[in-house]
Amino acid sequence: MTQQKKNSILSLFASVQLALSLLFLLAATSIIGTLIPQNSPPDFYIERYGFKTAQLLRILDIPDMYNSWWFLGLLALFALNLTICSLERIPQVIRTLRRDGLTVPPAQLAKFPLHRELRLAHAMEAATARVEALFATQGWRARTANLEQGRLLFAERGGWTRFGVYVVHCSILIILAGALVGSSTVARIIGNPKFAFKGSIMLPEGESTNHLIAFKSGEHIDLDFHLRCDAFAIEYYPNGMPKTYRSKVTVIDKGQPVHNADIEVNQPLTYKGVTFYQSSYQPYQNYQVSLKKQGSTAATTAVVATAKQTDWPEAGVSYGIINRESQGEATRRLKIWFTDNQGEPSVFWVNNNQEAIIERPSGTYLLTLRQLYATGLQATKDPGVWLVYLGCLLMLVGLYIAFFLSHRKLYAFIQPDADGCRILFAGEANKNKVGFEDKFSELINTLEK
Amino acid sequence: MDSSQLFGVTMIAYIVAAAFYIGLFLFKNERVGVVGMALAMAGVGIQTAATGLRWYESYQMGAGHAPLTNMYESLVFFAWCTTIIYLVLEFRFKTRVMGAFVMPCAAVAMAYASFSDRIDDQISPLIPALQSNWLIAHVVTCFIGYGAFAVAGGLGVMYLLKQSASNANDRQPLINALPELKVIDDQTHKTIVFGFMWLSAGIITGAVWANEAWGTYWSWDPKETWSIITWFLYALTLHARFTRGWRGRRIAWLAIVGFLAVFFTYFGVNFFLSGLHSYGSV
Numbered sequence: 001m002t003q004q005k006k007n008s009i010l011s012l013f014a015s016v017q018l019a020l021s022l023l024f025l026l027a028a029t030s031i032i033g034t035l036i037p038q039n040s041p042p043d044f045y046i047e048r049y050g051f052k053t054a055q056l057l058r059i060l061d062i063p064d065m066y067n068s069w070w071f072l073g074l075l076a077l078f079a080l081n082l083t084i085c086s087l088e089r090i091p092q093v094i095r096t097l098r099r100d101g102l103t104v105p106p107a108q109l110a111k112f113p114l115h116r117e118l119r120l121a122h123a124m125e126a127a128t129a130r131v132e133a134l135f136a137t138q139g140w141r142a143r144t145a146n147l148e149q150g151r152l153l154f155a156e157r158g159g160w161t162r163f164g165v166y167v168v169h170c171s172i173l174i175i176l177a178g179a180l181v182g183s184s185t186v187a188r189i190i191g192n193p194k195f196a197f198k199g200s201i202m203l204p205e206g207e208s209t210n211h212l213i214a215f216k217s218g219e220h221i222d223l224d225f226h227l228r229c230d231a232f233a234i235e236y237y238p239n240g241m242p243k244t245y246r247s248k249v250t251v252i253d254k255g256q257p258v259h260n261a262d263i264e265v266n267q268p269l270t271y272k273g274v275t276f277y278q279s280s281y282q283p284y285q286n287y288q289v290s291l292k293k294q295g296s297t298a299a300t301t302a303v304v305a306t307a308k309q310t311d312w313p314e315a316g317v318s319y320g321i322i323n324r325e326s327q328g329e330a331t332r333r334l335k336i337w338f339t340d341n342q343g344e345p346s347v348f349w350v351n352n353n354q355e356a357i358i359e360r361p362s363g364t365y366l367l368t369l370r371q372l373y374a375t376g377l378q379a380t381k382d383p384g385v386w387l388v389y390l391g392c393l394l395m396l397v398g399l400y401i402a403f404f405l406s407h408r409k410l411y412a413f414i415q416p417d418a419d420g421c422r423i424l425f426a427g428e429a430n431k432n433k434v435g436f437e438d439k440f441s442e443l444i445n446t447l448e449k
Numbered sequence: 450m451d452s453s454q455l456f457g458v459t460m461i462a463y464i465v466a467a468a469f470y471i472g473l474f475l476f477k478n479e480r481v482g483v484v485g486m487a488l489a490m491a492g493v494g495i496q497t498a499a500t501g502l503r504w505y506e507s508y509q510m511g512a513g514h515a516p517l518t519n520m521y522e523s524l525v526f527f528a529w530c531t532t533i534i535y536l537v538l539e540f541r542f543k544t545r546v547m548g549a550f551v552m553p554c555a556a557v558a559m560a561y562a563s564f565s566d567r568i569d570d571q572i573s574p575l576i577p578a579l580q581s582n583w584l585i586a587h588v589v590t591c592f593i594g595y596g597a598f599a600v601a602g603g604l605g606v607m608y609l610l611k612q613s614a615s616n617a618n619d620r621q622p623l624i625n626a627l628p629e630l631k632v633i634d635d636q637t638h639k640t641i642v643f644g645f646m647w648l649s650a651g652i653i654t655g656a657v658w659a660n661e662a663w664g665t666y667w668s669w670d671p672k673e674t675w676s677i678i679t680w681f682l683y684a685l686t687l688h689a690r691f692t693r694g695w696r697g698r699r700i701a702w703l704a705i706v707g708f709l710a711v712f713f714t715y716f717g718v719n720f721f722l723s724g725l726h727s728y729g730s731v
Binding site: 016019020023024026027030031033034035038066179198237238239241242243244245264265266268275277278279378379380382385388389392395396399400403434 | 511512573574576577578580581635642645646649650653656657660661662663664665666667669671674675677678681682684685688689692693718722
């Protein structure tokens with residue numbers, strides 16, 4: 001490749017035109033995925049758009065467009081553009097900052113859009129001291145140069161703020177890098193699916209697991225510990241809206257229970273880099289029974305299904321669920337058959353998770369049946385998330401610097417004349433010029449008084 | 450007096466304020482403008498009280514939460530942000546006639562929230578997904594951004610109106626009352642910069658919250674995607690100005706297109722698309 005060609009490719013990637021085109025393309029193509037539902041099963045697209053169109057969509061990866069080769073390619077181009085563009089401009093900024101204000105020919109100062117001249121009835125030294133003191137009141141440290149026609153004072157502030165925009169560019173690259181680190185693609189490339197994953201666990205109450213099922217790929221990913229679901233509960237507001245979904249869980253590491261926690265929406269649990277989120281639940285058609293005999297210590301628990309007789313031989317009691325009333329999959333009431341083999345069996349309705357008191361010839365029994373649930377947890381390990389957060393923080397700081405802070409320069413050229421000296425002030429700011437103009441006038445007004 | 454009555458008074462204040470600002474634009478009478486400003490300020494004051502009261506009422510009902518959780522509350526909050534940002538701009542730049550282009554937006558949002566059949570103004574308890582301290586940070590940052598972009602869009606319309614009139618060379622007194630093109634252009638830009646900062650913060654707080662609640666800071670759900678589309682559009686606008694020297698007409702158009710994207714992010718997504726943000730729907 002010739003030098004010429006290389007340079008033209010490089011200058012393409014350094015160009016703002018490319019950046020503008022990419023921003024536009026990213027914005028425009030992103031719309032597609034909001035109009036066409038993402039990650040639905042193939043049949044959905046055929047049914048909705050017809051076979052031919054569905055095939056075209058599939059070729060273009062539209063059903064998963066934000067992970068498609070062409071969209072990721074656009075993002076990669078964008079990152080490359082940002083990098084090269086910034087690398088090319090940073091040396092220019094450094095050159096600008098290195099340029100010494102004292103080398104500006106005094107004749108040019110009068111051509112600055114912002115300049116003002118005034119007379120002081122002081123000798124050169126006294127005038128210099130006054131201007132220096134004036135600059136100092138604003139925290140500006142002036143340097144001086146003695147020239148043929150007079151003395152030049154120069155002070156500047158906020159030169160570093162010229163880097164603000166590159167802080168923002170850098171923050172975007174950090175966020176993209178963080179997203180890459182946390183993606184399952186990288187985990188696959190390094191051959192370690194446990195490096196980063198997102199998956200789900202459906203865990204029935206009372207059971208434990210040490211693996212999850214990864215989203216999309218469906219593969220099993222092992223955890224280094226077990227997670228047990230002790231209980232799952234839904235609480236409701238008086239108007240029937242759900243208030244809380246809560247899973248009581250225990251982490252079991254090397255056979256030992258090491259940690260108890262309540263996982264709720266907005267209140268995940270993190271253990272050894274894996275975070276568990278409450279994401280769904282599933283009512284089971286099994287019931288947790290707790291049965292006590294009043295006035296004695298005898299008690300039992302069991303998990304029962306419907307239409308099956310369960311015995312409690314110690315108390316000589318048998319019971320079973322003979323009917324139930326459900327709303328969706330959630331059981332509201334259960335019809336119980338109960339006997340102590342003395343006289344007619346008791347048959348009655350009881351609400352889910354409410355204690356029933358059963359008077360029998362052999363004594364009084366307290367019976368509670370609670371429908372069992374499985375909690376649906378999402379499990380995530382994302383080693384890139386801290387990079388993403390760092391990038392976000394850096395972006396806000398960078399935006400603030402880039403938009404609201406400016407590089408300001410002040411010049412004062414002092415020339416002796418008949419009975420004092422003339423001072424030519426000039427100033428420039430790379431941003432917020434109006435605000436700086438006010439400050440400039442204010443500063444010089446104080447000297448005039 | 451309950452909060453809904455106060456919101457009603459606020460709505461009337463905004464509508465009448467918008468009418469007075471339009472009156473200022475049409476008749477160039479400074480006094481009319483002062484009344485408009487006073488009404489807008491009174492509206493903001495009453496609405497602040499109403500918001501506090503609604504917050505308090507929600508605790509009385511046992512559903513205590515900041516009033517930022519459904520379409521009604523967000524529309525009302527949008528009107529509040531837009532009016533405040535506009536008033537700050539008016540004080541800083543002393544160009545009252547801008548109100549004719551911005552206050553109608555706040556008034557319409559408020560009236561739509563109050564009168565539309567599709568919008569429920571009842572206080573309801575928070576569903577589990579919204580029970581988070583990130584709620585306030587996320588909604589407030591987003592809506593300051595939205596408010597700023599609404600103001601910028603209004604300024605864009607004002608710019609194009611003034612420019613087309615001065616191009617046509619029939620110098621109407623009406624148009625002369627508007628600030629100089631250069632001034633409008635500068636204000637549009639500054640408002641976009643301000644909005645962009647807050648939109649960025651809004652997207653970031655949303656991402657952090659999503660990661661806390663769902664374990665994914667970004668899932669390309671339609672609301673997220675539209676917010677990033679909006680972000681790309683404004684990033685494009687800022688770069689076109691900073692590096693390509695775009696000014697005036699083009700920036701005015703971009704301010705309007707940008708606001709349309711904001712509008713779709715805020716509204717269109719809830720009405721036309723489905724996704725994780727469905728609690729914002731009506």
